[in-house]
Amino acid sequence: MVLNLNKYLQKKVEAAPLAVFRIFFGIMMLGSIVRFWANGWIETLYLNPKFHFSYYGFEWVKPLGSITYIIFIICGLASIGVAIGYKYRFSILIFFLSFTYIELMDKTTYLNHYYFISALSFLMFFLPANAYFSWDAKKNYKVAFQRIPKWTIDCVKLMLGVVYFYAGVAKLNSDWLFKAMPLKIWLPSKFDIPFIGDLLTKEWVHYVLSWGGTIYDLMIPFLLLWSRTRYLGFALVVFFHVLTRILFPIGMFPYIMIVSALIFFDDRLHHKILRIISNIIKVNKKIFDNGKALVYGKNLVNQLNYGVLILFFAIQLLFPWRYLLYPGELFWTEEGYRFSWRVMLMEKSGYAQFKIVNKETGKWFYVDNSDFLTPFQEKQMSFQPDFIVEYAHYLKQHFEKDGHQNIGIYVECYVALNGRLSQPYIDPNIDLGQEKDSFKHKTWILPFKDEIKGI
DSSP states (O other): OHHHHHHHHHOEEESHHHHHHHHHHHHHHHHHHHHHHHTTHIIIIIISOSOOOOOTTOTTOOOOTTHHHHHHHHHHHHHHHHHHTTTHHHHHHHHHHHHHHHHHSOGGGOOHHHHHHHHHHHHHTTSOTTSSSSHHHHHOGGGOOSEEEHHHHHHHHHHHHHHHHHHHHHTOBHHHHHSOTTHHHHGGGGTTSTTTTTGGGOHHHHHHHHHHHHHHHHHHHHHHHSGGGHHHHHHHHHHHHHHHHHHSOOTTHHHHHHHHGGGGSOHHHHHHHHHHHHHHHTOOGGGGOOOOBOOOOSSHHHHHHHHHHHHHHHHHHHGGGGGGGSOSOHHHHOTTOTTSOOOSOOOEEEEEEEEEEETTTOOEEEOOGGGTSOHHHHHHHTTOHHHHHHHHHHHHHHHHHTTOOSEEEEEEEEEEETTOOOEEOBOTTSOGGGOOOSSSOOTTBOOOSSOOOBO
């Protein structure tokens, strides 16, 4: 087995697929940054709010006023560096750090595909994506290679496979498969979409899309891996993500996944793509066809790289299962929900009315959440327990600064999940100002009065 592993690690393939992936990744990331800025979301999401919800352990990551714009500029410039392969290691590192900082500034904006981009950019730092058709390869013969180890391309394929397969596994639950929830809630509102709007109001369509989405996510990595089904798989990728883009406003993610799927094709397609690009930018592609092969020796640096990558994929494979360590229904408590490739699986809405109580006199008053939160922040806060306890601590600090003493922070909270009637969510007798956010189970979340079967 060790011999087979060593043989696999030494196997060489054309570097063109990784070069194409690098170029499209950089272009897509630049487009994402420009789109975010052009829509005014930097100001709306990061500069206007009085308060920002933080990830546990990253409370120090905050918007930096007008400097926040500079972070976006740095991220955009780094994405250009990645696309053209200019000082690639530095560019991808700066992109990873700046993009992840943006992602961590306020967890109200959490999306699975933001996490995917951070994870992928971290992975790319350890891959020789600048070995071919890059500024670095053109200027420095020492880093120019036409052939690279096969595992460097397989790492990207594995990352994409994890995202798809785990998204499919997450759909194996009774709400999604047997109640067509939450598609049954979302799709009828799309009745005005040309040509397909009327179909989206039909219940049988909701079930077809629920089951179809599950089968798609579970099967697509294998369809793309097998040469005989690769074109079918890619056609399904295009169809699925174009349909997703039409139905839901999820930004650049569908396009990112479509171009990422190209890495599963052999090098002939990628050489064609690079020839087209070379004609557009007036670069002679043949100067990169040097026949050289990149060999990873058994030195300490390379061994450390292997170790980091093994640890990275171990986390990607194991971390989504951490929810099994918590009691209760995952969709209800959301303990272990984030960073687990659970994409668009539930429709949740809540109502959270906070009460400030003087523990000595018993006098109390309600908080107007709009005095402190934007509508988007209030919506996200109302049904996520870590948001609720963090906001409670903010309210405690705010009113203590205003002169209120010996106060308790209580909340009357009701949440509706996937079309069910709303239920009490947080124990109204618990002073949340005394509770701490952590990775421990939050005992003050009230039990879910129903059952969702599945993984």
